[in-house]
Amino acid sequence: MNFLVQPKKYTSLMADEGSRAIMNKTIAFFENMGKTRLLDDYNKKVWYREFVDFIGRERIFSKLLTPKAYAEGDPDARWDTARNNEYSELLAFYGLGYWYCFQVTILGLGPIWMSPNEKAKEKAARLLREGAIFAFGLSERAHGADIYATETALTPKGEGRWEANGEKYYIGNGNEAEMVSTLGKVKDGSDDFVFFVTNYRHKAYELKKNVISHQEYVSNFALHDYPITEEDILSRGPHAWDSALNTVNVGKFNIGPASIGMAEHCFYEAITHAANRILYGLRVTDMPHVRRNFMDAWLRLVAMKCYHRRATDYFRQAGPTDRRYLLYNPTSKMKVTLQSEEVINLLWDVIAAKGFEKDTYFHMAAADVRGPSKLEGTVHVNVQLIRKFMKNYFFNPAEYPAVAPDFSMKDDMFLFNQGPTRGLGEIRFHDYRPVFDAFCDLPNVGLFIRQMDIFLEMLEKAGPEKAQDLDPVFSLPLGEMFSIVVYGQLILEQAQLSKLEHDILNQVFDFMVRDFARFALQIYSLPNTRDAQRDFCRAIMLIRPDGNENQYKQIWKKYVIPLNGEYAMNE
Numbered sequence: 195m196n197f198l199v200q201p202k203k204y205t206s207l208m209a210d211e212g213s214r215a216i217m218n219k220t221i222a223f224f225e226n227m228g229k230t231r232l233l234d235d236y237n238k239k240v241w242y243r244e245f246v247d248f249i250g251r252e253r254i255f256s257k258l259l260t261p262k263a264y265a266e267g268d269p270d271a272r273w274d275t276a277r278n279n280e281y282s283e284l285l286a287f288y289g290l291g292y293w294y295c296f297q298v299t300i301l302g303l304g305p306i307w308m309s310p311n312e313k314a315k316e317k318a319a320r321l322l323r324e325g326a327i328f329a330f331g332l333s334e335r336a337h338g339a340d341i342y343a344t345e346t347a348l349t350p351k352g353e354g355r356w357e358a359n360g361e362k363y364y365i366g367n368g369n370e371a372e373m374v375s376t377l378g379k380v381k382d383g384s385d386d387f388v389f390f391v392t393n394y395r396h397k398a399y400e401l402k403k404n405v406i407s408h409q410e411y412v413s414n415f416a417l418h419d420y421p422i423t424e425e426d427i428l429s430r431g432p433h434a435w436d437s438a439l440n441t442v443n444v445g446k447f448n449i450g451p452a453s454i455g456m457a458e459h460c461f462y463e464a465i466t467h468a469a470n471r472i473l474y475g476l477r478v479t480d481m482p483h484v485r486r487n488f489m490d491a492w493l494r495l496v497a498m499k500c501y502h503r504r505a506t507d508y509f510r511q512a513g514p515t516d517r518r519y520l521l522y523n524p525t526s527k528m529k530v531t532l533q534s535e536e537v538i539n540l541l542w543d544v545i546a547a548k549g550f551e552k553d554t555y556f557h558m559a560a561a562d563v564r565g566p567s568k569l570e571g572t573v574h575v576n577v578q579l580i581r582k583f584m585k586n587y588f589f590n591p592a593e594y595p596a597v598a599p600d601f602s603m604k605d606d607m608f609l610f611n612q613g614p615t616r617g618l619g620e621i622r623f624h625d626y627r628p629v630f631d632a633f634c635d636l637p638n639v640g641l642f643i644r645q646m647d648i649f650l651e652m653l654e655k656a657g658p659e660k661a662q663d664l665d666p667v668f669s670l671p672l673g674e675m676f677s678i679v680v681y682g683q684l685i686l687e688q689a690q691l692s693k694l695e696h697d698i699l700n701q702v703f704d705f706m707v708r709d710f711a712r713f714a715l716q717i718y719s720l721p722n723t724r725d726a727q728r729d730f731c732r733a734i735m736l737i738r739p740d741g742n743e744n745q746y747k748q749i750w751k752k753y754v755i756p757l758n759g760e761y762a763m764n765e
Contacts, residue, residue, distance in 0.1 A: 212270030250325020286455035298366030302328030304441025329371035346378035368413025450530030592622035637740035638703035652730035
């Protein structure tokens with residue numbers, strides 16, 4: 195069994211023929227393009243015209259991103275988070291830029307599908323069928339994503355007409371988006387937030403530049419007395435504000451799979467390179483430190499995929515009375531993206547100079563993998579968001595019906611009706627403890643439970659004082675420790691569902707124990723940490739993983755080293 199994506203032996207998670215056709219056609223597109231052309235376009239920063247034409251010709255974005263109600267009977271069209279995540283992983287496997295085109299189209303469609311404006315929705319659906327891409331005009335140069343400070347203005351001109359003025363920055367697809375969902379404020383005395391639609395072809399839309407040096411187009415554009423009518427208004431007031439944040443909730447969840455896809459392709463390149471080199475009389479993969487890096491990288495990839503698969507079920511089953519996804523989503527965003535960076539760091543330490551060569555996928559991914567953790571909120575922003583849920587997660591569990599794996603062919607329409615963005619501290623979670631206890635006989639899971647119990651005791655008896663809570667230097671590693679517990683919970687839930695081998699799971703928790711201790715060390719080392727807190731951190735740090743050399747060797751032999759030569763992209 196290969197846990198990683200293998201395009202030439204691809205098996206979709208989707209049961210329907212239409213979805214499998216989308217995946218297979220996309221694989222064929224890239225494999226026919228070939229690695230030489232793919233990398234040449236990347237190195238020369240060539241806009242991916244052929245890809246945009248391909249997804250338009252095959253109506254792929256139309257099928258993936260049009261809710262059934264607007265699909266004119268297309269049986270393959272739906273907004274399915276599980277399917278979109280799978281497609282995100284597959285696109286980034288071939289290049290983050292291709293995924294980015296998909297990602298910002300998702301963001302651009304968010305305020306449209308959340309809008310009461312039926313004409314705008316029908317227009318978006320028609321444009322998707324015609325092959326259009328979309329954009330999300332939120333950020334501004336001086337303010338980034340601080341939407342409170344938005345300066346783009348909509349000035350009333352009477353009789354349902356306005357003029358838009360302002361500049362937007364960091365706007366992906368802004369060079370060719372047929373509908374740009376643009377955020378501004380209405381200058382009629384209300385200062386209401388408003389989402390309205392603009393188009394790159396209009397003479398009042400000035401495309402100023404691409405703000406990055408890359409093959410994707412991240413635009414700076416300006417609006418100069420751009421005419422807006424009622425048909426262009428998507429939402430206003432609190433609805434516009436909520437649409438901005440809820441759209442980011444939707445888009446954020448596709449970032450983790452993209453990071454996974456890049457790391458998987460890098461793994462194939464790295465192990466095939468290392469396993470076929472002799473240095474100092476040894477095959478490189480026979481060197482203990484090299485083997486350790488590959489094992490750690492592979493186990494982290496397995497864990498990432500387990501976490502995100504299970505988090506997808508909660509995303510798809512979300513509703514007004516079950517918003518647990520609002521914890522699992524930012525945990526995916528910050529945890530999976532950073533774990534992917536760690537995987538590529540581990541692999542790069544093995545292949546060294548090879549990772550810089552321009553004819554490798556690795557050199558492309560090594561540059562691009564740093565990006566996802568900084569999109570839709572930095573790691574710091576997402577950790578601080580996660581911390582809002584910590585009290586209820588640990589100390590105030592609630593009863594919920596069991597959530598089954600969800601690969602149903604339905605629209606995830608709650609995502610476009612998430613409601614107000616307030617009240618995060620009121621969200622409750624099912625008890626995390628039973629799933630840990632179910633695996634407590636695995637040595638490293640048992641050790642992680644001990645660490646977790648000490649952490650809870652620290653929160654109860656020596657929790658952060660107000661000054662520490664407000665100090666990100668202290669609160670961030672605390673939030674990281676909480677995130678590892680959430681991460682571990684969903685990994686174990688998915689392990690139950692997929693019947694993951696216990697040997698693999700035990701080795702996964704080897705690095706989880708190490709990671710938990712690392713963040714305890716960070717807190718221990720801070721000057722404002724209290725002595726009582728240091729005592730708890732010391733106890734966590736002194737718990738080390740249970741090494742099982744025979745188990746380690748068996749996993750290496752059965753799963754990891756067979757990936758040598760398992761996949762290479764067509765030249």
